[in-house]
Amino acid sequence: MTLLVGIISIVIFAFRVANSESWPTGSDPYCFLLGVGAFLIIVFESLLWLRKKLRLVRILGKPKTWMKAHIWLGLLCVPFAVMHSGLRFGGPLTTALMVIFGLVILSGVSGLILQQFIPKMMFQMIPHETIHSQIPRVVCHLRNDAEGLIRQLNRDFAFEKMQGDLLHLERVEHEALRSQFLIEGDDKRNRGGASNIKSISAPTIFRQNIPKDHPLVKFAKEYLDDFMSLKKYGSSPLRDSVRMQREFRKVRTELEESQVATLDQLEKICSERNELHQQYRLHLLLHFWLYVHYPLTILLLGLLGVHIYFGLYYW
Known part of the structure; x- marks a missing residue:
């Protein structure tokens, strides 16, 4: 489902670029909607830590389901953010924002890969594994x-x-x-x-x-x-x-x-x-990737707040 949404959004973006006289920017209606979608996804992604704190509250759904959503929506956020920028870095603020966003995604993917292999290594190499x-x-x-x-x-x-x-x-x-x-x-x-x-x-x-x-x-x-x-x-x-x-x-x-x-x-x-x-x-x-992922996520949210403020102010 996430992959399908990503493909459709890219096709629509390509169609608009092909039929537009000028290259789209963040103020373009479609690019603006992609930016709103990316922002909402990032906010949802940031709520995962709260779900872990409230692990016993079943009404919020299973933590495993939240983690799957965290992974797939996080990947979907990449094309949304890139297309929102019009495939350009822009000024210093947007450049810093995209760099931090890329590092957050990279650290998250690194953690996902590590968690696929290291637990198996520990099971095979450490017969006396303890808490x-x-x-x-x-x-x-x-x-x-x-x-x-x-x-x-x-x-x-x-x-x-x-x-x-x-x-x-x-x-x-x-x-x-x-x-x-x-x-x-x-x-x-x-x-x-x-x-x-x-x-x-x-x-x-x-x-x-x-x-x-x-x-x-x-x-x-x-x-x-x-x-x-x-x-x-x-x-x-x-x-x-x-x-x-x-x-x-x-x-x-x-x-x-x-x-x-x-x-x-x-x-x-x-x-x-x-x-x-x-x-x-x-x-x-x-x-170890969490020590990179968490601080960068907080920094990303702060830069997003500044980006939204100036974006709406000068729109």
């Missing part, structure tokens, strides 16, 4: 789990306390649990951000007390402390999955057979930490 807002909490859980595994071999071990730890109160409870429980299995997280901790009998390695200069403890202090941190992750070499696997293989050759299981669990936790960072980056890529 985006819960990523810091899950990272804290992973850090606590890693610390607990090492403390079962060295009771004095502790990571550097994180500033603003989201799980400060929970850490106290976890300390009591770690004397009785050992994290085991695939350690898959639920979407609420909590880890799955299985109650089992502590194996022999639980009663070991390896020294501070043990390869596993040194590895944890040198690499895992920063890697499992919220703020220092970016400087950790373990961000590179190839480097991470190489470092774990190196440490594995220095451990006793009874300690390898703990290292395997730590490697799984580190892999999940990298997945969470990858999810964070993809989520940022998925939504």
Whole structure:
């Protein structure tokens, strides 16, 4: 339907140009109607944020329907605006208006394309995907789990306390649990951000007390402390999955057979930490266009107001 309306409007414009002695401008009756139509579409497009705020008000229609209308009407607005201008930029105000309008459309189309591919990439590449807002909490859980595994071999071990730890109160409870429980299995997280901790009998390695200069403890202090941190992750070499696997293989050759299981669990936790960072980056890529689209839309509405005022004043 939208495509049909766009084609008809272009045909009418071409017919009027062919049968007119002068090139049409914005004051031409048909071009003026196209301008009014483009303005109304832009106003409607801007109301989408309000519909999202009133998500539970069913009388306004489904958000999915609004989004479809937002996309198709936004595309229809392009030929309307271009024909309203008479295929010319005009003065500084109209030129700025058309440039901003083009950037709004371009950013919106970019966002539409990204949303077709990135969610599929996240589903395929991130098996432990969690709610985006819960990523810091899950990272804290992973850090606590890693610390607990090492403390079962060295009771004095502790990571550097994180500033603003989201799980400060929970850490106290976890300390009591770690004397009785050992994290085991695939350690898959639920979407609420909590880890799955299985109650089992502590194996022999639980009663070991390896020294501070043990390869596993040194590895944890040198690499895992920063890697499992919220703020220092970016400087950790373990961000590179190839480097991470190489470092774990190196440490594995220095451990006793009874300690390898703990290292395997730590490697799984580190892999999940990298997945969470990858999810964070993809989520940022998925939504970065909004930081361009929203401000430019507000600027576009302001310029439209000025354009309409001067257009009517000098008409």
